[in-house]
Amino acid sequence: MSRIVYLNGDYVPEQDARISIFDRGFLFSDAVYEVTAVLNGKLLENEGHIARLVRSCRELKLSLPVTPAELDAIQRELIARNQLREGAVYLQLSRGTTGDREFDFPPAGTPPTLTLFTQARPVINNAKAINGIRVVTLEDIRWHRRDIKTVGLLAPCLAKEYAHAQGADDAFLVENGLITEGSACNAWIVTPAGTLVTRPLSNDILHGITRRSLLMLAETHAIPFEERAFSVEEAYAAREAFISSATTFIWPVIGIDGRTVGDGVPGPVTRALRAIYVDMALRATA
Numbered sequence: 001m002s003r004i005v006y007l008n009g010d011y012v013p014e015q016d017a018r019i020s021i022f023d024r025g026f027l028f029s030d031a032v033y034e035v036t037a038v039l040n041g042k043l044l045e046n047e048g049h050i051a052r053l054v055r056s057c058r059e060l061k062l063s064l065p066v067t068p069a070e071l072d073a074i075q076r077e078l079i080a081r082n083q084l085r086e087g088a089v090y091l092q093l094s095r096g097t098t099g100d101r102e103f104d105f106p107p108a109g110t111p112p113t114l115t116l117f118t119q120a121r122p123v124i125n126n127a128k129a130i131n132g133i134r135v136v137t138l139e140d141i142r143w144h145r146r147d148i149k150t151v152g153l154l155a156p157c158l159a160k161e162y163a164h165a166q167g168a169d170d171a172f173l174v175e176n177g178l179i180t181e182g183s184a185c186n187a188w189i190v191t192p193a194g195t196l197v198t199r200p201l202s203n204d205i206l207h208g209i210t211r212r213s214l215l216m217l218a219e220t221h222a223i224p225f226e227e228r229a230f231s232v233e234e235a236y237a238a239r240e241a242f243i244s245s246a247t248t249f250i251w252p253v254i255g256i257d258g259r260t261v262g263d264g265v266p267g268p269v270t271r272a273l274r275a276i277y278v279d280m281a282l283r284a285t286a
């Protein structure tokens, strides 16, 4: 069944959505995006995603052509039109085009390109969430504004490709010996003493919406945590490791660079935190 997608005010079958080859999102990756999880046909943590979108736009002097409330309504309309129960809504805003390839920003008033589409996929009963994944470490070659969610995603694509070539599922990106984050997720470890550790917010990582909620839930459930950078060696020695994002929630990491993490199976802290998050998510979308 063909999806109904959104393009600049219209809901159209995906094969009918047309964008100029001169669109700056296509030519320069001059675009920002957000991915919001959908459970039970409802958006999860969407206020956080829209707030981050507004921030990304501000950082790049991109103007959002709709209000946050209108955006939320478009997302909900798309879920309804596609009868999506579980998966995600992707949205992308580019700086549009003047009809040619020019590095300079287009004049004020040039309409941006807003596109949205749905993706159906299992979030709750996902084999990787249950069995865990293996990652490899890799130098982080991304630009220095990783806090802005732009569509310049070639480095993460290369990282995933490298991981798959090594027989792994994903990569932990490393800068100066310290893990920044995963290719499209935040990275976490549980120390031998049982403390959750994830890198603090800065321009070095994306400010994950799931990450923020997990820290709040850890606090509520008295799970000790620290926001600090951790090294590759510390990750090797960790009792547990996991990743977080809107599309995975939490996936346990059971191997790093061919070494076994902990007992080589999803650990108790990771499983407990995932259960707490899933419980929150199901309540929020009931």
Ligand code: PDD
Pocket: 035, 181, 182, 183, 184, 185, 186, 205, 206, 207, 208, 209, 210, 211, 244, 245, 246, 247
């Ligand atoms: N990725 N770090 C990076 C580099 C990411 O791309 C993402 C999300 C995250 C997690 O952020 P959040 O919890 O807000 O989803 C961290 C999305 C899912 C993607 O690119 O598909």
